[in-house]
Amino acid sequence: MASSNFDDTSRLFNFVVQDGNGIKGLVDLGLTEVPKPYIQPPQERIDESSHHLQHQPPIDLSLLDGPDRDRVAQQIVSAAETLGFFQVVNHGVPLELLESLKESAHAFFGQPPEKKAVYRKDVSPSPLVTYGTSFVPEKEKALEWKDYVSMKYTNDTDALQYWPNECRKVALEYVKTSTNMVRKLMEILMGHLGAKLDDSMIDTLIGSKMVNMNFYPSCPNPKLTVGVGRHSDMGTLTVLLQDGIGGLYVKVEEDVDFATKGEWVEIPPLPGALVINVGDTLQILSNGKYKSAEHRVRTTSASSRVSIPVFTMPKLTVKIAPLPEMIEKHGMARYREVVFADYMRNFFGNAHEGKKSLDFAVIKV
Numbered sequence: 001m002a003s004s005n006f007d008d009t010s011r012l013f014n015f016v017v018q019d020g021n022g023i024k025g026l027v028d029l030g031l032t033e034v035p036k037p038y039i040q041p042p043q044e045r046i047d048e049s050s051h052h053l054q055h056q057p058p059i060d061l062s063l064l065d066g067p068d069r070d071r072v073a074q075q076i077v078s079a080a081e082t083l084g085f086f087q088v089v090n091h092g093v094p095l096e097l098l099e100s101l102k103e104s105a106h107a108f109f110g111q112p113p114e115k116k117a118v119y120r121k122d123v124s125p126s127p128l129v130t131y132g133t134s135f136v137p138e139k140e141k142a143l144e145w146k147d148y149v150s151m152k153y154t155n156d157t158d159a160l161q162y163w164p165n166e167c168r169k170v171a172l173e174y175v176k177t178s179t180n181m182v183r184k185l186m187e188i189l190m191g192h193l194g195a196k197l198d199d200s201m202i203d204t205l206i207g208s209k210m211v212n213m214n215f216y217p218s219c220p221n222p223k224l225t226v227g228v229g230r231h232s233d234m235g236t237l238t239v240l241l242q243d244g245i246g247g248l249y250v251k252v253e254e255d256v257d258f259a260t261k262g263e264w265v266e267i268p269p270l271p272g273a274l275v276i277n278v279g280d281t282l283q284i285l286s287n288g289k290y291k292s293a294e295h296r297v298r299t300t301s302a303s304s305r306v307s308i309p310v311f312t313m314p315k316l317t318v319k320i321a322p323l324p325e326m327i328e329k330h331g332m333a334r335y336r337e338v339v340f341a342d343y344m345r346n347f348f349g350n351a352h353e354g355k356k357s358l359d360f361a362v363i364k365v
C-alpha cells in the first residue's frame, strides 16, 4: 500500500507535482484511500445523489443551414443567456475524430511518467506544451484529482512539430474543425447583441486557441475529492468533448427562471455530442448578458475519465471590454476594460474559486 509512504505531505507533493508522476502515478501505486492533500473541505465536496440531470436536448447545428435557422439561433442565444452551457450535434467535427481523440488521450496518459514529465512547466522542450496536475497546486488548499496536457495553437507547422506525438494530429484536426463551429456560434451570439462579426473581430475574440487533454484516474473515495473544483473558463467559448463516464456539473444562477435555479445540474454524456460553454470573456463583452457558467467535475471509483476541451480566447494583447452597444442598452458598463494577458495572469495566479475570476474586471457599484 502506497499511502503509508506518503504520510508526509511534502513527499507526496514532490512525487505528484515536482517529479511529474501526476495523480495517475499515485493511483497506479495501488491507493486504497484518498491521501490527505486531496481531501476537499465539506462545502466543496460533490454529493452526487442531490443533483438533477440537464434534460435539454442537444442543438442540431446542421439546421442552421436551412429554414429553421432563426429558431435554432434562438436556442443558442437562450442557452447562452441562461445556463451558459449547451450541447450540440451535427457540429462538423467528424465523429471518428471524437473517438480518436479519446483514444489518444488514454494513449498519452497511459505512458510511463517519465515520458509525460518531459513536458512539465519549466522543462518542457516547447512553450506550447505543458503537462501538469491539479490546477495551481502551489496555491490550492486541496489538490484536484486530475492530470492534464495543454497544447497552445499558433500554427499548423508548430503544432505538428511540438505537440506530443501521441495526439498531435488528432488534436490539430479537432482545433481546426471545432473552430469553424465556434465561428458560426459567435456569428449568432454577437449578431444578437447587434455586433457584426467580420474577420478582424473574429481574430480579436477567438484569435488564440488551446486544446487540453484532461485525465481523471479512478478514485478510491469520490465523495471526498473533486476532479476539477468550481470555476468558470476565462476565454470566449469552450468546446468540450467528454467520454461516457459523466460527472460534469453546472451551477444554475439564482437569477435564471429555471426550476433548478441555484442548483447544480449534470451535463450528461451524449454520444456524438460536444458541450459548449460561455467563458468570462464573452460575459464581459456582452456586459453580463451571456453567462459564463460555473462548473465542476466529480471523480469516480469505477474507471478513469477523459475530457478534451478547446478553449477559444482573445490574443494576449487584446483589450476586452463590454461592447458599446451593450453599454448603451444597459445604461452602464458592468466591467472595466482589461488587457487579456492581465486577465489570464490573474486567472492562473489563483486556485479555482467559482466565478471569482470575474472580479478582476467587475466594476463594483
Ligand SMILES: O=C(O)CCC(=O)C(=O)O
Binding pocket: 212, 214, 228, 233, 240, 242, 247, 248, 295, 297, 306, 307, 309
Ligand atoms: O472535464 C470536464 O468535463 C470539464 C473540464 C473543465 O472544466 C476544464 O478543463 O476547464
Ligand SMILES: [Fe+2]
Binding pocket: 231, 232, 233, 295
Ligand atoms: Fe472548465
